[in-house]
Amino acid sequence: MNASLIAKSFQEKFNATPTLQVKAPGRINLIGEHTDYNDGFVLPAAIDKAIYFSLKPREDDQIRLYAVDLNDEINLDLQNLKKSKKAWANFLIGVINELLERGAQITNGFDLAFGGDVPLGAGMSSSAAIESGMGFALNQMFELGLSRLQLAKIAQLAEHNFAGVKCGIMDMYASLFGKSEHLIKLDCRSLSHEYLPFSFDEVSVVLFNTGVKHNLADSAYNKRREECERGVEVLKQRNPDILSLRDATSDDVNAAKSEMTEDVYKRCFFVTSETRRMMEATDALNNQNLIRFGELMYETHDGLSQDYEVSCTELDFLVNLVRDKTGVFGARMMGGGFGGCTINLIDKSKAREIICDVTKAYKDQFGFEAEHFEVCITDGCTVVSG
Numbered sequence: 467m468n469a470s471l472i473a474k475s476f477q478e479k480f481n482a483t484p485t486l487q488v489k490a491p492g493r494i495n496l497i498g499e500h501t502d503y504n505d506g507f508v509l510p511a512a513i514d515k516a517i518y519f520s521l522k523p524r525e526d527d528q529i530r531l532y533a534v535d536l537n538d539e540i541n542l543d544l545q546n547l548k549k550s551k552k553a554w555a556n557f558l559i560g561v562i563n564e565l566l567e568r569g570a571q572i573t574n575g576f577d578l579a580f581g582g583d584v585p586l587g588a589g590m591s592s593s594a595a596i597e598s599g600m601g602f603a604l605n606q607m608f609e610l611g612l613s614r615l616q617l618a619k620i621a622q623l624a625e626h627n628f629a630g631v632k633c634g635i636m637d638m639y640a641s642l643f644g645k646s647e648h649l650i651k652l653d654c655r656s657l658s659h660e661y662l663p664f665s666f667d668e669v670s671v672v673l674f675n676t677g678v679k680h681n682l683a684d685s686a687y688n689k690r691r692e693e694c695e696r697g698v699e700v701l702k703q704r705n706p707d708i709l710s711l712r713d714a715t716s717d718d719v720n721a722a723k724s725e726m727t728e729d730v731y732k733r734c735f736f737v738t739s740e741t742r743r744m745m746e747a748t749d750a751l752n753n754q755n756l757i758r759f760g761e762l763m764y765e766t767h768d769g770l771s772q773d774y775e776v777s778c779t780e781l782d783f784l785v786n787l788v789r790d791k792t793g794v795f796g797a798r799m800m801g802g803g804f805g806g807c808t809i810n811l812i813d814k815s816k817a818r819e820i821i822c823d824v825t826k827a828y829k830d831q832f833g834f835e836a837e838h839f840e841v842c843i844t845d846g847c848t849v850v851s852g
């Protein structure tokens with residue numbers, strides 16, 4: 467699916483030519499997992515898997531939304547927006563609603579078709595791409611004058627209030643602020659970033675998709691967030707300067723261990739260790755030291771699996787499979803967890819062979835193929851035409 471196929475579907479569905487087409491990419495995250503909602507740092511990038519939108523304003527208040535990939539549609543009234551029973555529609559309605567609540571002048575209805583090639587539920591943030599792209603498109607079409615940062619915050623609120631996941635801001639930020647061949651070192655407290663060059667001719671970024679998404683993903687995500695908040699309450703008693711886990715070290719957490727439940731301790735220990743790893747990884751990258759960077763990725767995976775407990779059998783299998791393979795710098799599960807993809811940094815000359823080995827071993831173990839994606843780092847949301 468690409469922009470012109472979505473425009474063609476729009477034409478067929480609405481019998482009109484779209485006046486605006488936009489593209490909103492999915493994301494990868496190199497390191498810094500579950501740190502965004504703890505005010506920490508993350509290192510994501512936008513990728514060449516994207517959601518495309520075609521739109522045209524209407525003269526009345528009707529909003530017609532068409533999900534091309536699902537061949538499903540809904541009609542709404544701008545003056546009477548409601549949550550839908552269809553999960554896909556809520557990502558879009560949530561954004562319209564958040565914009566209206568902030569006084570955005572969306573003055574009339576519109577027709578919209580969307581779809582793309584960000585695999586659903588694979589941890590590449592298809593939902594954030596839909597939310598970011600929706601805000602970006604409406605900002606363009608109705609000349610709302612919102613900044614990319616404002617759009618990222620609106621997309622995040624839509625996810626909180628309409629999809630029910632209390633996510634951090636990383637995914638939306640990456641979709642909106644991505645820059646070709648660069649990682650985004652995002653400070654989730656100040657919401658400012660710097661771009662770090664990431665263009666190693668000899669390295670492929672490969673994602674292996676477990677093809678599973680375990681049911682408890684959303685509720686467990688919210689629970690992890692609450693556990694981190696409970697940990698902060700304990701740490702704050704000892705040191706009032708600790709406002710979030712970003713302000714604490716693993717030593718602080720160890721010192722307060724007896725005042726925490728086992729689960730809260732493990733979550734806090736992971737996040738504070740991840741903050742330290744994230745900083746070390748940035749140094750390794752600046753020194754072009756991919757070997758050290760890769761070691762840190764494995765450490766992150768182990769922490770996510772054992773302390774944060776958001777991995778699963780399939781993800782652990784994929785990471786363990788490549789752990790000692792020559793040609794693999796590092797690998798780990800990526801994103802919220804409980805399924806989705808692993809991210810792997812692989813020596814380009816060995817990539818074919820390693821992809822074949824992994825695909826075969828996964829099929830032998832689980833009985834179905836693990837899809838793989840060799841991804842490139844791209845710019846964030848863009849206007850394709852209009």
Ligand code: GAF
Pocket residue numbers: 498499500501502503591633634635636637801802803
């Ligand atoms: C999901 C969330 F949406 C992000 O905000 C982030 O917390 C990530 O999980 C884990 O790092 O993608």
